[in-house]
Amino acid sequence: MNRIHETAIIDPSAELADDVEVGAFSIVGPKVRIDEGSWIGPHVVLTGRTTIGKNNRIFQFCSLGEEPQDKKYADEDTELIIGDDNTIRELCTFSRGTAQGGGKTVVGDDNWIMACVHLAHDCIVGSHTIMANNASLAGHVTVQDWAILGGYALIHQFCTVGEHSFTSFASHVNQSIPPYVTVAGEKARPKGINTEGLRRRGFTSEQIQQVRRAYKVLYRSGLRLEEAKEKLAEMAGEHAEVQPWIDFLDNTEKSFIR
Numbered sequence: 001m002n003r004i005h006e007t008a009i010i011d012p013s014a015e016l017a018d019d020v021e022v023g024a025f026s027i028v029g030p031k032v033r034i035d036e037g038s039w040i041g042p043h044v045v046l047t048g049r050t051t052i053g054k055n056n057r058i059f060q061f062c063s064l065g066e067e068p069q070d071k072k073y074a075d076e077d078t079e080l081i082i083g084d085d086n087t088i089r090e091l092c093t094f095s096r097g098t099a100q101g102g103g104k105t106v107v108g109d110d111n112w113i114m115a116c117v118h119l120a121h122d123c124i125v126g127s128h129t130i131m132a133n134n135a136s137l138a139g140h141v142t143v144q145d146w147a148i149l150g151g152y153a154l155i156h157q158f159c160t161v162g163e164h165s166f167t168s169f170a171s172h173v174n175q176s177i178p179p180y181v182t183v184a185g186e187k188a189r190p191k192g193i194n195t196e197g198l199r200r201r202g203f204t205s206e207q208i209q210q211v212r213r214a215y216k217v218l219y220r221s222g223l224r225l226e227e228a229k230e231k232l233a234e235m236a237g238e239h240a241e242v243q244p245w246i247d248f249l250d251n252t253e254k255s256f257i258r
Contacts, residue, residue: 048096049079059090068095068121083109094119160252166194176256179244180211210239
């Protein structure tokens with residue numbers, strides 16, 4: 001218990017691993033579970049049915065697991081689930097899910113989430129993402145692995161942000177973003193592929209070239225969508241890095257940025 005600051009308030013029903021640290025004036029509610037190696041800074045509020053995995057760092061003035069900001073919410077026992085090795089910086093707010101949206105807001109592993117980021121109810125965030133300061137997700141947004149959201153990026157409800165994609169500063173995204181695609185502008189528009197991000201993640205020059213070819217098929221060939229999907233399916237048979245385009249187009253219900 002010497003890792004818990006004397007001014008912190010920990011509900012007796014909360015479950016904390018022995019080595020969890022909790023800073024001054026933080027509050028941990030009765031349904032919260034925190035796994036080993038996690039550090040909770042000062043003035044943090046953890047409430048609701050919230051599960052926090054291993055080796056997370058949660059900085060001051062975060063509010064995680066609070067009721068969803070949804071007028072349909074009627075005190076259902078929904079939850080927030082956070083995986084392992086995440087960094088969550090100052091003033092972040094993550095809401096629990098809603099009964100209508102599956103009941104869970106989920107954050108994966110190894111995410112770098114900067115100050116003032118908001119995750120609304122029923123969002124699903126993958127792993128290895130970066131969200132810069134003041135990026136915000138409306139309800140029911142999916143952010144796939146390795147995506148990067150620039151500062152002040154705003155993602156409309158029910159949109160999907162594809163794996164390895166990139167949004168520039170202050171992008172307003174009201175349609176889904178395919179994998180690998182970079183978008184920019186107050187009303188976000190496609191600007192190419194996230195070449196530098198792919199290089200940093202070990203994609204070869206040949207793989208990046210195939211991703212670029214797939215982008216041209218979807219955005220510059222003049223093909224109708226079904227024709228473009230057929231062409232991409234042919235490419236994916238020889239180049240596995242093209243398959244995420246197929247998966248995205250098959251599974252994304254909302255229209256995507258074109």
